[in-house]
Amino acid sequence: MVTDPKKIDEILNRGTIVEVLPSREDFRQKLIRGEKLKFYIGFDATAPTLHLSHAKNFMLLEKFRQLGHEVIILFGDFTARIGDPSDRKAARQQLSAKEVEANVKKWKELVEPLMDFKNTSNPPKIMYNSHWLAKMDLEKLLGLASHFTVQQMLERDMFQKRLAEGKPIHLHEFLYPLMQGYDSVAMGVDVEMCGTDQIFNALAGRTLLKQLSGKDKFVVAVTLMENPKTGELMSKSRGTGVFLNAAPADFFGQIMAQPDEMIPILFVNNTFLSLAEIKSLTAGANPRDAKLRLAYEITKIIHGEKIAQASQQEFVKVFSQKEKPTEMPVIAIKSGEWPVIDLLSEAKLISSKSVGRRLIEQGGVKIDDQVVKDWQSQVLIKAGTIIQAGKRKFVKIK
RNA sequence: GGGCAGGUACCAAAGUGGUCAACUGGGCCAGACUGUAAAUCUGGCGCCUUCGGGCUUCAUAGGUUCGAAUCCUAUCCUGCCCA
Numbered sequence: 001m002v003t004d005p006k007k008i009d010e011i012l013n014r015g016t017i018v019e020v021l022p023s024r025e026d027f028r029q030k031l032i033r034g035e036k037l038k039f040y041i042g043f044d045a046t047a048p049t050l051h052l053s054h055a056k057n058f059m060l061l062e063k064f065r066q067l068g069h070e071v072i073i074l075f076g077d078f079t080a081r082i083g084d085p086s087d088r089k090a091a092r093q094q095l096s097a098k099e100v101e102a103n104v105k106k107w108k109e110l111v112e113p114l115m116d117f118k119n120t121s122n123p124p125k126i127m128y129n130s131h132w133l134a135k136m137d138l139e140k141l142l143g144l145a146s147h148f149t150v151q152q153m154l155e156r157d158m159f160q161k162r163l164a165e166g167k168p169i170h171l172h173e174f175l176y177p178l179m180q181g182y183d184s185v186a187m188g189v190d191v192e193m194c195g196t197d198q199i200f201n202a203l204a205g206r207t208l209l210k211q212l213s214g215k216d217k218f219v220v221a222v223t224l225m226e227n228p229k230t231g232e233l234m235s236k237s238r239g240t241g242v243f244l245n246a247a248p249a250d251f252f253g254q255i256m257a258q259p260d261e262m263i264p265i266l267f268v269n270n271t272f273l274s275l276a277e278i279k280s281l282t283a284g285a286n287p288r289d290a291k292l293r294l295a296y297e298i299t300k301i302i303h304g305e306k307i308a309q310a311s312q313q314e315f316v317k318v319f320s321q322k323e324k325p326t327e328m329p330v331i332a333i334k335s336g337e338w339p340v341i342d343l344l345s346e347a348k349l350i351s352s353k354s355v356g357r358r359l360i361e362q363g364g365v366k367i368d369d370q371v372v373k374d375w376q377s378q379v380l381i382k383a384g385t386i387i388q389a390g391k392r393k394f395v396k397i398k
Numbered sequence: 399g400g401g402c403a404g405g406u407a408c409c410a411a412a413g414u415g416g417u418c419a420a421c422u423g424g425g426c427c428a429g430a431c432u433g434u435a436a437a438u439c440u441g442g443c444g445c446c447u448u449c450g451g452g453c454u455u456c457a458u459a460g461g462u463u464c465g466a467a468u469c470c471u472a473u474c475c476u477g478c479c480c481a
Contacts, residue, residue, distance in 0.1 A: 166404095166477050167476090167477080168477070230424095256434055257435045258436075259436055260434090286433055287433070288433045289433085291436075292434075295434095318435095319435060320433095320434070352444090352446085353446070354444080354445065354446075355427085358427085358442060359427080359428065359442095362442065363428075363429060364428045390427070390428065391435075
C-alpha cells in the first residue's frame with residue numbers, strides 16, 4: 001500500500017474529484033492509514049463508444065489501483081438495458097441484451113490502454129451487474145424498494161425537473177437507483193466513484209449497503225468536464241465529444257477541435273502532467289500550441305508515443321500548412337471523363353447527390369487542387385488524381 | 399373510467415387550411431478569416447432531376463377539400479386535473 005500523503009493529496013486535489021461523501025477528510029485519513037479499500041466505478045454500456053470524460057474516470061481509478069487498492073470496473077450490462085434517468089431529461093431507450101453485449105466487448109478494447117490489465121499482483125477487475133441483477137426476483141426487489149420512499153425518489157433533481165416540465169417519469173426509472181445501489185451490496189465495496197450526476201444513485205447504494213450489510217462506503221464524485229462557457233458535456237448524442245474509438249489522426253483532430261476553454265480541463269483530467277507543468281504550458285501561451293501539446297499527450301496515452309508524434313506532424317501539415325495528407329485512401333476508379341457528381345458518389349465522398357451538389361456550390365470540392373465550380377461539369381481523372389471534399393476528406397485514384 | 403392539453407426533421411422548439419421541405423436555437427457541413435479542425439463572420443443542412451420541376455416527410459390509419467403539418471374520424475403514445 002502506498003500511503004505517502006503527498007501522493008494521496010495529489011490525487012485528491014488535482015481537480016478531477018469534486019466531492020467526497022460523507023467526508024473528504026475521513027476518506028483521506030483512511031487512505032493514509034493504508035487500509036486496503038475496494039473501489040468500483042460503473043459504466044452503462046449504452047453505446048459502443050467511450051469519450052474522454054469516461055477515459056478520465058478509468059485513469060483516476062488506475063491511480064487508486066497504483067496506490068495498492070482493489071479496483072473494479074463494473075459494466076452495467078443489466079442497468080444499461082433499463083436506462084439511467086440521470087443523464088437525460090427524458091427516459092432513455094431500452095437496449096436489448098445483444099446490443100449491450102456488443103458494446104461491452106468494444107469497451108474492453110478501448111479501456112485497455114488506460115489501465116494496467118497485465119499487472120499480476122493487483123490487476124483491475126471487471127464485473128458485470130447482470131450476474132446479480134438478472135437473477136433478482138420480485139420478492140427481493142420489493143425488499144429493496146421498501147428501503148426508500150416515493151418522496152425520497154422524487155427528491156432527485158432530474159425528476160424534479162421533469163415534473164416541472166411536465167415530462168414523463170417512468171416507473172422503472174425509480175428502480176434504477178435501487179439496482180445501482182444493489183451493485184454496492186453485491187460487491188461489498190468501500191468506495192464508489194461516479195460522476196457528479198450520479199451522486200443520488202450512489203447514495204442510494206450507500207443506504208442499502210448500510211441497511212443490508214451494516215457497512216459504510218465513500219462516494220467519490222468526479223467532474224463531468226463540462227464546458228465552462230456553455231455547460232455542454234461530452235456527449236454521445238450531440239457529437240461534441242472526443243471519442244476513443246476514432247482513428248488516431250481523427251482522435252488528435254477531435255482534441256484540436258475542442259473549444260479553447262476546454263484546454264486546462266482536459267489537461268488536468270486526461271493527462272498525467274503535473275499541475276505545475278500544466279500551468280506553465282497554458283499560461284500565456286498561444287492556445288494553439290497548448291492544445292497541440294494537449295492533443296499529443298492524450299494521443300500518446302491512447303495510441304502510444306510514435307503514433308502521437310505522427311498525428312501531430314500530420315495535423316500541422318494538413319491544417320496549418322494546408323498541404324495534403326501523407327496517406328489517403330486509394331480507390332480504384334476508371335480513368336477518363338466523369339460527371340463530377342457521379343465521381344464523388346462513386347468515391348463515396350458524398351451520401352447523396354443533393355449533398356454533393358451543395359458541397360460543390362459552396363466551393364468545397366477540389367480535383368488536383370482545382371476548385372470545381374459547376375456541379376454539372378465533367379472532369380477528367382487519371383491514376384494519381386486527388387479528389388478533395390471539404391477540408392478533411394481526401395481520396396486518391398488508383 | 400371521465401375532462402382537458404399535446405405528439406413536428408439529429409435534439410429542442412415555432413407553425414393550427416394554400417406564400418410550408420416547414421421560423422428559430424443547438425448540433426452538423428462548407429467558405430472566409432485566423433493563432434488550431436478554437437473563436438468570429440457568411441452560407442447551407444429530406445431525396446431525385448433532362449434544372450423547368452418532380453417525389454416523400456409533421457405519431458399511425460382512413461376521410462373532407464381544388465389544396466392539409468394544419469379540419470374530421472378511429473387507433474397508439476404522453477402530460478395535467480377528477481375518480
